[in-house]
Amino acid sequence: MTEPIAPNEPAAPAPAVAAAPAIVPALAVEHVSRWYGNVVAVNDISFALGPGVTGLLGPNGAGKSTLLHMMAGLLQPSAGSVLVEGETAWRRPAMYSRIGIVPEREAVHSYLTGREFVLLNARLQGVADPAGATARAIATVELTDAADRAIGGYSKGMRQRAKLAGALVHEPTVLLLDEPFNGMDPRQRLHMMGLLREMAAAGKTILFSSHILEEVERLADAILVVHSGRLAAAGDFRSIRRLMTDRPHTFTVRSSDDRRLAAALLAEPSIFGVELVDGLVSIRTAQYGAFTRVLPRVARDAGITLYEVAPTDDSLESVFGYLVRR
Amino acid sequence: MTAFSALVGVTLRGLLNRRRIILMTLLAGIPVLLGLFVYLRGGRPDVDRVLGILIVQTVMPLVALVLGTAALGSEIEDGTAVYLLAKPVPRWQVALAKIVVAVLLTAALVVPSVILTGLLIGRGSSEAIGVTLAFAFGCFVGCTAYSSAFVALSAFTSRALVLGLAYVLLWEGSLGGLLKGTRFLSIRQATLGLVDAAGGEVGGEPLAVDISLVVLTSVIVGAFLLASWKLARFEVRGGD
Numbered sequence: 001m002t003e004p005i006a007p008n009e010p011a012a013p014a015p016a017v018a019a020a021p022a023i024v025p026a027l028a029v030e031h032v033s034r035w036y037g038n039v040v041a042v043n044d045i046s047f048a049l050g051p052g053v054t055g056l057l058g059p060n061g062a063g064k065s066t067l068l069h070m071m072a073g074l075l076q077p078s079a080g081s082v083l084v085e086g087e088t089a090w091r092r093p094a095m096y097s098r099i100g101i102v103p104e105r106e107a108v109h110s111y112l113t114g115r116e117f118v119l120l121n122a123r124l125q126g127v128a129d130p131a132g133a134t135a136r137a138i139a140t141v142e143l144t145d146a147a148d149r150a151i152g153g154y155s156k157g158m159r160q161r162a163k164l165a166g167a168l169v170h171e172p173t174v175l176l177l178d179e180p181f182n183g184m185d186p187r188q189r190l191h192m193m194g195l196l197r198e199m200a201a202a203g204k205t206i207l208f209s210s211h212i213l214e215e216v217e218r219l220a221d222a223i224l225v226v227h228s229g230r231l232a233a234a235g236d237f238r239s240i241r242r243l244m245t246d247r248p249h250t251f252t253v254r255s256s257d258d259r260r261l262a263a264a265l266l267a268e269p270s271i272f273g274v275e276l277v278d279g280l281v282s283i284r285t286a287q288y289g290a291f292t293r294v295l296p297r298v299a300r301d302a303g304i305t306l307y308e309v310a311p312t313d314d315s316l317e318s319v320f321g322y323l324v325r326r
Numbered sequence: 327m328t329a330f331s332a333l334v335g336v337t338l339r340g341l342l343n344r345r346r347i348i349l350m351t352l353l354a355g356i357p358v359l360l361g362l363f364v365y366l367r368g369g370r371p372d373v374d375r376v377l378g379i380l381i382v383q384t385v386m387p388l389v390a391l392v393l394g395t396a397a398l399g400s401e402i403e404d405g406t407a408v409y410l411l412a413k414p415v416p417r418w419q420v421a422l423a424k425i426v427v428a429v430l431l432t433a434a435l436v437v438p439s440v441i442l443t444g445l446l447i448g449r450g451s452s453e454a455i456g457v458t459l460a461f462a463f464g465c466f467v468g469c470t471a472y473s474s475a476f477v478a479l480s481a482f483t484s485r486a487l488v489l490g491l492a493y494v495l496l497w498e499g500s501l502g503g504l505l506k507g508t509r510f511l512s513i514r515q516a517t518l519g520l521v522d523a524a525g526g527e528v529g530g531e532p533l534a535v536d537i538s539l540v541v542l543t544s545v546i547v548g549a550f551l552l553a554s555w556k557l558a559r560f561e562v563r564g565g566d
Contacts, residue, residue, distance in 0.1 A: 072412060074562045091558060097414040103562075105405035109336060111343040117409075123332035124413040130328070166409065 055220030156183030394476025
């Protein structure tokens with residue numbers, strides 16, 4: 001399910017869908033920037049989203065929350081515009097009947113019970129049958145047993161589910177979730193992922209932020225990578241995953257004969273640098289995949305024993321940095 | 327209407343559920359305790375002085391300040407305001423609900439405090455009853471003005487409590503005693519002007535009743551408009 005994500009092409013939204021020409025994306029971000037004084041938090045980001053689950057991936061402080069807050073109409077873009085179903089999100093409370101928001105901040109009215117909190121959301125949304133809608137939303141997030149306890153006594157995961165129920169109670173078409181899996185145990189995480197997948201299959205547009213690659217990998221059909229306020233990559237998850245994997249890597253290797261290994265490796269086209277440092281071989285390679293095949297072969301042919309192979313720059317931070325520089 | 331009553335309900339519960347409402351009740355109870363003490367010692371004739379200093383100058387602004395800034399400001403601070411604001415409800419309704427709750431809760435503490443204290447000190451004499459009722463009326467309007475102003479202030483700044491305290495203590499208190507001109511921008515003076523016109527006999531030179539009414543009305547209407555304006559442009563604080 002590849003939904004239209006068009007990085008930096010706001011003028012022509014949804015080019016991938018062969019349908020009526022005037023398709024309005026559920027959510028469109030057009031050349032949006034936001035700065036605080038001299039600090040640029042979000043820098044000229046454009047994309048459009050349709051139904052499906054999209055992951056907003058980036059390290060902490062990359063600007064994910066700022067971007068989500070602007071999409072939620074809770075922050076004014078310094079430049080550019082955010083459109084929900086074709087209409088601006090800023091200063092238009094009517095659009096909240098179309099979107100549901102799960103903020104990152106944990107605080108919920110702690111003196112309310114889970115049911116009262118969801119009911120409050122239902123009444124503020126003006127749904128036809130607030131009590132019925134509340135019961136359904138609570139059942140959906142599997143919070144029925146704890147629904148009549150005060151939220152103040154909830155675990156982090158229960159709180160997240162109460163917030164989700166509150167965001168779902170009016171059956172929005174767009175769902176924005178800021179780090180929804182924080183503090184959830186693995187079982188709750190799986191359940192929530194299943195839930196979001198079902199809603200996406202039912203045609204909802206879901207955007208969730210995360211700084212954990214594996215979460216995005218398991219849930220998202222499409223991905224937006226944000227780093228230092230810029231959109232580093234956007235599109236189908238698998239192609240971006242490949243980009244992340246097939247970038248230049250540096251490995252350190254300890255072996256029975258470092259010097260001979262270094263010489264043999266230099267003959268390989270996928271290796272473009274070898275260095276002997278502190279009793280280790282430091283190897284730079286263009287491709288992760290090729291390297292993992294080449295190294296064992298070279299070592300075996302030369303009769304060298306490998307003691308240790310370690311990637312040196314596999315942090316998410318360096319992956320993002322690479323994607324931005326690319 | 328459902329949305330508005332939901333807003334009123336959650337604000338009321340938020341304010342009633344905390345320790346601060348107990349503290350404010352105790353604060354409003356101090357004049358009553360003093361009144362009881364005076365009553366047991368035989369009563370005093372100057373009901374107006376006691377009510378003026380103790381309630382109009384002290385208890386009323388403080389209760390209004392604490393409840394007014396808590397009604398909206400505490401939700402903005404802890405982030406829960408988002409759940410009320412990210413809804414298809416016009417923001418003026420949110421501002422109005424917060425102001426209505428802050429006003430009614432403040433008045434529910436201050437007005438009974440005025441009546442009980444006045445009756446105890448004046449030992450229920452007909453003259454004391456008249457003065458007490460004048461103060462009760464003036465304080466109800468004063469509560470409305472103070473609470474509205476402090477709700478609006480907390481929509482603009484996270485330091486509403488400190489700024490409000492500075493206004494009450496420095497502007498209305500110290501400066502008000504030194505510079506006569508400040509009384510035109512003083513909720514306290516306007517309240518006293520209203521009390522005086524209602525037959526409360528406050529000392530000094532109270533503001534004329536028409537000026538008092540203009541001041542109080544402008545504060546109440548202005549606070550509502552400013553709070554609505556600011557909430558319509560509400561931006562979350564913090565984030566990355």
